[in-house]
Amino acid sequence: MESSAENPVVRxxxxxxxxxxxxxxxxxxxxxxxxxxxAESGLHVHNGPVIGSIETGTAIYQIEGxxxxxxxxxxxxxxxxxxxxxxxxxxxxxxTFLGHFPVGADEESSIEFP
Numbered sequence: 001m002e003s004s005a006e007n008p009v010v011r012x013x014x015x016x017x018x019x020x021x022x023x024x025x026x027x028x029x030x031x032x033x034x035x036x037x038x039a040e041s042g043l044h045v046h047n048g049p050v051i052g053s054i055e056t057g058t059a060i061y062q063i064e065g066x067x068x069x070x071x072x073x074x075x076x077x078x079x080x081x082x083x084x085x086x087x088x089x090x091x092x093x094x095x096t097f098l099g100h101f102p103v104g105a106d107e108e109s110s111i112e113f114p
Contacts, residue, residue, distance in 0.1 A: 027102075033097055045083065054071045058070055071095075
């Protein structure tokens with residue numbers, strides 16, 4: 001659907017994630033994260049889900065045991081709570097992305113490197 005004078009706002013669902021377990025969220029913390037060119041994040045796990053979008057550059061994204069994907073500007077990604085993220089590595093130009101971290105009211109988002 002395109003915008004028009006009668007309908008100037010167009011809303012399109014671009015990502016719809018079903019969480020494997022219902023979870024109570026008290027707030028959502030959004031961060032702009034920049035990773036230097038070629039830097040590797042290493043295997044990591046978050047204590048809550050992460051929803052994000054690539055702003056600039058590229059990243060190689062892979063959930064452990066899953067298929068490797070190259071993310072470019074405009075692409076969306078989802079990291080499940082407790083999921084083992086094998087790769088979120090910056091491409092040759094680096095990468096900047098917005099990460100949204102839903103957490104409980106008295107909880108801080110965290111990352112572990114097992």
